[in-house]
Amino acid sequence: MLPSHGNFAVGWIAAIHKEYVAARQVLDEVYEDLEFPRPAEDLNSYTLGRMERHYVVIACLPSGSYGTQAAAEAVERMKSSFPMIRFVLMVGVAGGAPTQADVRLGDVVVGTRVVPYGFGKRTPGGMVFTGDIGLSAGALLTGTQKLAAMLVEGNLDLDFIVRQTFNKSPKITTEYQRPHERPDRLYKSEYNHGDSCDCQLDCAQNLSKLVNRPERNDYCVEVHCGNIGSADIVVKDALSRDNYAREFRLLCFEMESAGLMSKLPCLPIRGICDYSDSHKNKHWQGYAAATAAVYAKSLLKVIPPENVLQTRITMDKTELERHIRSIIRDVQRVATSRSVDEDSQIRGADNALKKIEVIVDLLKDLSEDHSADISKIEEEVGKHTSDIESARDRLQDIEKGEKELVASLAKITEHIETQKKMSTNIEIEEKWAVLHQKAQEESMMLTKLATFVDEVLPVTTAILGQVGHVTGNENVNTAAEVIKNSPRLTALFKSMSDLRSKHSRSSGQKSSKKSNQAREEVAYTTSSKTSFRKIMSNTFTSKSNQSETEEKGNQRLTSESQNEEGIFANNSCSPKKSN
Template identity: 20%
Template sequence: MRTLIVDDQYEGKSKVIIGILKKLGVADFHLVTSVKDALRSMTEEKFDLMLLDLQIPEVLGDDSHLRGGMQLVEQIEVRSSINKPTSIVAITSHQSAYDDSLDFFQARGWTLLLGVDDTDRLESILKTRISHLSNEKDREFDVAIITALHVPELQKILDLPYSFKQYSVSGGDNVYHIGEFVDLSGAKRSILATAAPHMGMAAAAAITATICVRFKPKLVIMTGIAAGVAGDTDIGDILVADPCWDWGSGKLTVKDEKVVFLSAPTQIPLDSSIRKTFQTIIANKLYVNDIYSSWKETKRPPNEPKVILGPVATGSVVLEDPVTLATIQSQNRKAIGVEMEAFGVMSAAYYSGEPRPKALAIKSVCDFADPTKNNAWQAYAAFTSAQIAHQYLTKHFNFGA
């Protein structure tokens, strides 16, 4: 396994890391001391693992840059000439740099560690990562479906007619399920399904990044539940995110002696071909009547669901506050829903590198983000989102495109 270590001081973190790598039987590593040298090395060869100090200089002899490691990762993402490392572990000894950089690395599914003093933990992380990379020849899948909750979200995916069975992955903590279906051309397609370790953007981004790197799906879908915007959506309505964004991204400041939030979200749009397909589904009201009539578990809402294409916001908290919902709507007045994972999935898929999978977030309305919310409609919403994903996969998605 080929490992690249990027650190400008051997006597610090690098010495500890190299000692652990040797203990784990990894002798094939290359040490560079600057962003420029790291990029040159990755242009010349492919590395399985990159261990990255956050504070590195642009070129050897310059002062270390506080954002040098992050800038290196950003250049890796946009430069087509770079052989992107399969996995990245970043390390910093500075608490402030750790706090500033954590979201950046979590959104991409990469690990960020605070220092190397806890050598037992560092050894455990490297051992697990090396084990994953050693089994990188895992089979590839045409589609990956990710949910936030095992019940009811993943449960409704596993109820689809794909003959799912549990799939064992060495060194992995997640439980995977694999199945197959027939696509619009009559070809058999493979599918992988799993639930994230827990709710939220960070967990969703991490599992999505792992799946994209390891299983190389052509399409990543997140299904599940969301809060809808009252008046624009009804219980069970199926929200297709276009675009999605992190509504908590921005700056808290003080203006006129009041705390003010200045939003600065990055919005990720839906792939244009997927958008066109869902516009057709919506215009012709396809599938919704059959989905509505096939729900037999409990009571149904008074009306069949609608498929709605529009902006969906992602946040890190369970929302029961109409005032905060109004703030989110101020970021995009056409917002149709709020949930906790979609932006993590969409961003991790986007930043996974070539061949970049297409990504789609489908969340159905189970409440309206107010104090009256409860779990009564979660199973129904999980069902409607899973069913429309099934129709899209089997009747619309072109795997040859």
């Protein structure tokens, strides 16, 4: 059975074609013909597939475009078509910094922190960094720990998996296998490549210019976790490389992740294809792309899909509004279409309903997250009234979105009804009947969602009062008073209940009246806490609160916050075999 659109929770971005092809090689199943509703402005090309138990959306940056801005735009478009994506993996090649760690060609660097090292100002005391450090998604980082253990134990052989996986055609084999005929050479930082010099013929003969490194098994791929430098700068000079690497403890350089971090939780996974110096070396690109892709897939293997789905959806007010607008435009197009072709009419209505379905799911998830925030007040009451207010504000935004969707849905239902009546062909009439049923289901879902949001708000005030009363905790009682007496919140409640009664009048649904009554009962009952839980679990299949350990947002790089353990390698490789 084909997965549904909402199943795709993992995004994967490739910057260049070679990385895109590598990503496709590690898919367990490809859904070439799977149709999904996408806004007209999304021009990304996608490969949809399954990797282990995850459904993954792979996109490649348009050819010729690179850098942080291009990456940010690609992921924004991806979000517009797949709003349920929880995080992205940025998988591809990068120039290594063998300055502070023994990073070698084909090794994998996992960016637990992304340093946009290009932001800075020159001061008399030297360069001062002014960028924000991006922290990678927490759910992903726990997976990297497990892989680190497997590597040390010898239970994960990335080179072996590359040989097994990248063999679907002679061309793939040639392009993605380890280039043993082009040995991994690291030149001393002071030794620059001459203009007319051929690295293989000239530089390689000059053994005195090579850095003396400990021997390593020829098939060894090591994995290093730590800081990745990301900026719109191409580093092709060993001395600059060493300076940046020392200052920011960088393991490699790339040009995309800094653009992604602000859009979605992200984890960069990079195969090392050169040493960011002046020596020309393109031969390791394929293999480096392959080791990164294989590592990314191994990571997905150890992360349960349930954990991914429990991760919050990252979406701000503007993005949510944009989604809803785009759907409303679609519905309008369908409802006012003058096309006489019934098949294309049905397709249009079906597509619009699919989009509505996606957004209703999204609203459901978002409102669950924000009411989970509100439920936290039971533990941290009194300290975070502003957090409570902001969670309530978000719920109000969601409520506004619902209102617009209800209107839009009514329009398309009316259109479907008219078409159904006009239809003379029994088969087509049945198709319209199916769509009608679908529209009614979405409408029920929205009503349920609206009731849920509506009930959560006043109940929390009652819970606070109740908790304070039972525990005799002054703080709790105060927080309840704050909420009850806040003019802003009172206004909010009023506007919401006005909105609700308008809904019920316009849509003719009786459930609202019942919900108002239920709300009042719940708000004043002595067992309000139990009722609240009941509402939470009855209205939707409840999901557990997001792990508190997940790190979100940005952290400023200061000398104090630099983790001394920030760079560590998973040393898994035995010394070079003697034969």
